[in-house]
Amino acid sequence: MEIMLAYDNSRNARIALDAIKTMFGALSPNVTLVSVVEDVGSATAGADDLFNEQFATQKAGVEAAAAELMAVGIGAKVMLAEGDARKMILRATEERHPDLLVMARHSHQPDSGPLGFITKRIDALVEEFDHMTFGSVSAFLARRVKCPILIIPTHVGADAAHAAE
Numbered sequence: 001m002e003i004m005l006a007y008d009n010s011r012n013a014r015i016a017l018d019a020i021k022t023m024f025g026a027l028s029p030n031v032t033l034v035s036v037v038e039d040v041g042s043a044t045a046g047a048d049d050l051f052n053e054q055f056a057t058q059k060a061g062v063e064a065a066a067a068e069l070m071a072v073g074i075g076a077k078v079m080l081a082e083g084d085a086r087k088m089i090l091r092a093t094e095e096r097h098p099d100l101l102v103m104a105r106h107s108h109q110p111d112s113g114p115l116g117f118i119t120k121r122i123d124a125l126v127e128e129f130d131h132m133t134f135g136s137v138s139a140f141l142a143r144r145v146k147c148p149i150l151i152i153p154t155h156v157g158a159d160a161a162h163a164a165e
Contacts, residue, residue: 001029004098004147006089006137008035009061012104012154017065019152020102021072030075034092035062036085055082086140093145101149103138 005020007013020031037055059080066076079096081088093101138151 001027001100002096002098003029003031004089004093004096004101005031005033006036006085006101006103006141007033007062007065008085009058009065010104012152014065015154016102016104016152017068019150021069021074025072025074028073028075030077031066031069032077032079032092032096032098033062033066033069034079034081034089035059036081036083036088038085039082055080086137089137089141090144093141093147098147101141101145101147102152103141103149104152104154105136105138 001024003020003024005013005016007017020029035058037051037058039051059078062078062080066078069076079092081092089101089103138149142149142151
């Protein structure tokens with residue numbers, strides 16, 4: 001089984017990584033971790049430095065995730081790309097033809113605390129505006145990929161993480 005995982009080293013991507021290990025580990029799949037670094041959009045030297053730093057951080061994170069999969073007996077390889085995440089992941093599925101694309105639903109998990117309620121409400125509004133304006137990566141891909149797609153709800157991983165504490 002060939003699985004492609006959209007991986008950006010975020011909390012949500014790690015939840016999706018754990019889901020692959022749990023749900024598919026017994027099948028010994030081959031997993032391609034696709035990580036896209038989006039261009040900063042500026043031609044200044046400072047922007048180049050920022051991009052290079054982001055690229056190095058993301059590369060290290062996705063390589064560590066691949067090593068984590070290999071440590072539990074799951075074949076893993078890394079695919080790094082630059083550009084718009086939606087388009088680059090779509091292109092990767094078109095080139096590699098995976099049996100399944102796995103990704104986490106994008107959301108920002110605000111910290112709890114005295115302002116947590118307000119932060120969550122503001123975050124929900126921002127996320128809804130972003131979705132209406134640009135569309136989420138998962139929604140974009142769900143309409144376009146030619147393979148099955150599994151979108152992992154990130155609140156499940158957060159609940160499980162809190163239960164383990």
